[in-house]
Amino acid sequence: MSKRFVVVLFAAIVLIACQNASYPRVETSACPEMAEFEVLESPIPVLNPHRMYVAGGHLVIYQEGVQAPFSVISFPINDSSGFAQCGNRGNGPGEVVSPDIRSFVVSEKGFSFFDAGGIRKEFGIVGDTLLFVGENKFPSIEGPTNGMYPLQKGFLNVNISAPEYEFELYKKDGGKENKSLYPNWGGTTQETDLTKYLKQVAVRPDGQKALVLYAFFNKCRLLDGNGNLLKEITVNAEDGSFYHEMIHKEIFYSSYPCANDSHIVAKYGSKEIHVFDWNGNLARRIQLNQDFDAFAVDFLKNKLYAVSYSDDAHVFLLNSLF
Numbered sequence: 001m002s003k004r005f006v007v008v009l010f011a012a013i014v015l016i017a018c019q020n021a022s023y024p025r026v027e028t029s030a031c032p033e034m035a036e037f038e039v040l041e042s043p044i045p046v047l048n049p050h051r052m053y054v055a056g057g058h059l060v061i062y063q064e065g066v067q068a069p070f071s072v073i074s075f076p077i078n079d080s081s082g083f084a085q086c087g088n089r090g091n092g093p094g095e096v097v098s099p100d101i102r103s104f105v106v107s108e109k110g111f112s113f114f115d116a117g118g119i120r121k122e123f124g125i126v127g128d129t130l131l132f133v134g135e136n137k138f139p140s141i142e143g144p145t146n147g148m149y150p151l152q153k154g155f156l157n158v159n160i161s162a163p164e165y166e167f168e169l170y171k172k173d174g175g176k177e178n179k180s181l182y183p184n185w186g187g188t189t190q191e192t193d194l195t196k197y198l199k200q201v202a203v204r205p206d207g208q209k210a211l212v213l214y215a216f217f218n219k220c221r222l223l224d225g226n227g228n229l230l231k232e233i234t235v236n237a238e239d240g241s242f243y244h245e246m247i248h249k250e251i252f253y254s255s256y257p258c259a260n261d262s263h264i265v266a267k268y269g270s271k272e273i274h275v276f277d278w279n280g281n282l283a284r285r286i287q288l289n290q291d292f293d294a295f296a297v298d299f300l301k302n303k304l305y306a307v308s309y310s311d312d313a314h315v316f317l318l319n320s321l322f
Contacts, residue, residue, distance in 0.1 A: 023229050028282040029236035032272070036289040037306065037316035041079035044071055045312045051101040051256055052296040052307065055111045056125030059296060059305055059315070062101060069096060072128055077305070077315050086130030087123075094132030096121065102201070102256065103148040114145040140170060152207035152225030163193065166212075169227040179227035185217050202257040202264040209278050211264050213253035220253075222280045233280040237268060258297040265297050265304070265321065273304065275322065284322070292316055 051062040061071040067089055074082035088095045097116040104113045110124035110133065118141035122133040138155075146158040147167075154171040156179070161168065165178040182193045198215040208225040218238060222231040235252075253274075255267035263283070264276040270291045275284040292306035304318040 023231060025232045025234070026280070027234045027236055028276075028280065030282045030285045032237075032239075032285040032287045034289075035286050035318060035320075037292075037318060040077045040315045040317055042077065042307075042313055042315045043073060043079055043081040043083045044085070046071070046307045046315070047312050049294045049307050049309070051104060052294045052305065053104060053106045053111065053258070054296050054298040054305070055106045056109055058125055058128070060111065060125070061294075061307070062099070062104075069099075070123075070130055072125060072130055073315075074128055077317070082128045084128040084130065100145045100148060103145060105150060114148045116144075118145060120148075138170070140174060140176070147201060149201050149203045149210060150207055151203065151210060151223075151227060153227070156201070156203075156210065156223075156227050158194075158199070160194065166193075166197065166199075167227055177227070180221070180223065180229050183219075183221075183232070185219065200253055200255065200257055200266070202259040202266070204259060204278055205261055211257070211259075211276060211278075211280065213257060213266050215252060215254050216249050218252050220276070220280060231280055235268075235274070235282055237272075237274070237282070237285060255294060258295070258299075260297075260299040263299075263322070265295075267292070267295060273318070273321075286318070286321075288318070290316070297321065 046061060048063045048065050049061050050064050053060055059073045059077065063069055063071060068085040068087055070087040072084045072086055091097060100114045104111055112120060112122040115121050118138045119135050120138065121135040124131045124133050146160060147156065149156040154169045157168050157170060159165045159168045159178060162178045164181055166182055167179040169177045169179050182197060200213050201210055203210045210223040212221040212223065218235045220233040220235060221229060222233065224230050251269060253266050253268060257264055257266040262277065266274045268274045271288045273286040274282055277283050291308060293309050295304055295306040297304050302321050304321050306316040
């Protein structure tokens with residue numbers, strides 16, 4: 001065996017050891033609380049909601065399969081609320097092709113997201129109208145975006161090019177790094193890690209932390225602003241999950257979370273809300289009186305809005321979240 005081969009092998013072992021450096025593995029739990037939704041009449045049919053959020057003082061619902069994918073609804077919500085169906089499908093200025101719905105970033109004035117081709121588009125909301133603000137292309141992005149979560153040091157994308165790593169970080173100063181080796185939590189050997197560890201990510205607005213929540217495991221991972229793993233968390237709330245008959249799996253965190261500077265709000269199972277702090281502690285478990293799918297949080301007014309795929313006529317309101 002040559003000395004060169006030994007040196008290369010040793011370097012590879014050291015690199016893997018560093019990537020797998022020890023980190024805290026902790027558990028968190030909270031006593032469940034019961035709560036009931038208030039049922040609101042929606043001013044428009046909510047036919048195929050994929051993402052919703054509170055932006056620019058309005059409830060915005062992104063719907064797939066329609067020509068005008070953004071529904072902008074005024075508060076308070078009822079059957080006579082002001083609303084607008086906004087946005088157009090296409091490649092022209094201000095049009096959308098295929099938004100990466102995990103990449104939405106919300107502000108008081110509107111929102112932005114990555115569209116096809118690595119183009120980040122920004123929209124503002126004035127009254128009930130959606131206005132196109134502008135777009136910029138990120139030439140360093142290779143392949144499709146798959147999250148593009150805005151961390152302090154760059155954009156964190158779910159990795160589809162290096163199978164042993166969960167993420168890739170597109171740095172703000174150029175270049176790309178693989179981040180966070182996949183866990184080994186079991187599951188079937190027939191699945192790829194990409195599908196086995198299907199995930200949603202919540203990012204703190206300042207980009208200094210991110211919480212990764214998994215669809216098929218009662219676990220979370222806390223990352224720093226550079227995409228490095230800080231902590232692995234087991235959430236002791238198994239009684240809130242549900243078994244999905246079609247895919248034969250237990251479902252834990254299956255919807256897009258919402259976050260502000262102090263909390264992360266995540267859907268757990270089919271009818272439960274989990275509220276975490278940014279240390280990964282489960283601060284509150286809220287069990288609702290009915291199933292729901294997509295949801296949004298108005299952090300300023302302490303309210304949660306939800307919709308269900310099985311009910312296109314209503315929006316559900318939780319009046320007190322914290």
